[in-house]
Amino acid sequence: MSMIRRLLALDGVNVVCHFRDDGYLIEGYGLMSHNDMGRLAQFARDYRRMIQGNADQLAMFTNMRGWTPPRGWIVRGVTQSVCGVANLVCVVDSSGAPLNEILLELREVSHW
Amino acid sequence: MTKLDELMKLPGAMAAFEFRGSGELLEQRIAYPDRIDESILDLLAHMCAANMSIATMQARGWEKVTTMTGFYPVQEFTLIGFDWSVVVSGLHREQYKQAGKFSLPPFMGVVMANEKADYEAAFAILEQQEPVP
Numbered sequence: 001m002s003m004i005r006r007l008l009a010l011d012g013v014n015v016v017c018h019f020r021d022d023g024y025l026i027e028g029y030g031l032m033s034h035n036d037m038g039r040l041a042q043f044a045r046d047y048r049r050m051i052q053g054n055a056d057q058l059a060m061f062t063n064m065r066g067w068t069p070p071r072g073w074i075v076r077g078v079t080q081s082v083c084g085v086a087n088l089v090c091v092v093d094s095s096g097a098p099l100n101e102i103l104l105e106l107r108e109v110s111h112w
Numbered sequence: 113m114t115k116l117d118e119l120m121k122l123p124g125a126m127a128a129f130e131f132r133g134s135g136e137l138l139e140q141r142i143a144y145p146d147r148i149d150e151s152i153l154d155l156l157a158h159m160c161a162a163n164m165s166i167a168t169m170q171a172r173g174w175e176k177v178t179t180m181t182g183f184y185p186v187q188e189f190t191l192i193g194f195d196w197s198v199v200v201s202g203l204h205r206e207q208y209k210q211a212g213k214f215s216l217p218p219f220m221g222v223v224m225a226n227e228k229a230d231y232e233a234a235f236a237i238l239e240q241q242e243p244v245p
Contacts, residue, residue: 032180036178036180039174039177039178043170043174047170050166051163051191054159054162054163054191055191055193057159058155058156058159061155062151062152062155062156064147064148064152065195066193066194066195066196067191067193067194067195067196068193068194069194070191070192070193070194071192071193071194071226072192073189073190073191073192074188074189074190074192074199074231075167075170075171075183075186075188075189075190076186076187076188076189076190076235077171077182077183077184077185077186077187078182078183078184078185078187079181079182080180080181080182080183082183085192094182094187098232099231099232099235100230100231100232103192103231
């Protein structure tokens with residue numbers, strides 16, 4: 001079984017995708033069409049780069065260590081949230097999902 | 113007790129702050145002034161305001177292109193840095209907008225040390241319902 005697929009076993013995880021550094025979808029599972037998973041992968045890659053740029057600038061302007069390199073991001077909507085860690089992205093329910101556990105699992109799986 | 117004070121009780125909380133939609137820092141609590149000060153929070157607030165706007169644009173576009181729902185409006189944005197995380201919320205602003213108010217409350221956020229960060233607890237405080245006057 002794919003390593004990232006186990007993320008779907010966590011409560012509230014609806015979609016999980018793994019993408020290359022150029023944003024190409026390597027594998028994706030869950031309640032989403034393959035086309036939309038491809039879009040999600042591209043979005044997550046772009047968002048990751050933007051977050052990296054922001055964290056770099058924050059560190060440069062403030063001289064505060066500890067922001068870079070960023071480990072991840074969460075955008076929380078009304079009922080759906082998107083979480084990114086390394087080259088993984090998840091869509092999860094905004095309410096009831098064990099977000100702390102999901103982030104830990106994403107970090108662990110991202111090292112495989 | 114204000115919400116900023118509640119946020120400061122979170123495990124690993126380093127600072128809690130309020131800021132305008134344009135990013136200006138309005139009010140703050142700081143637990144470790146040797147690590148994070150008002151000028152850093154001000155820049156962080158501007159970065160978070162920019163990210164809330166960008167995430168809102170992306171959620172809007174995503175819902176349009178996929179016909180999926182539940183992403184817009186964006187309620188919170190979180191950056192998980194190497195050692196620190198920042199969680200910011202615009203939920204109360206959305207509640208004021210939906211109530212037809214033109215004058216909106218500030219965004220609110222908290223900076224936490226990653227090793228103790230409890231994101232679910234931070235969201236729970238930031239999402240506590242408050243009456244719209």
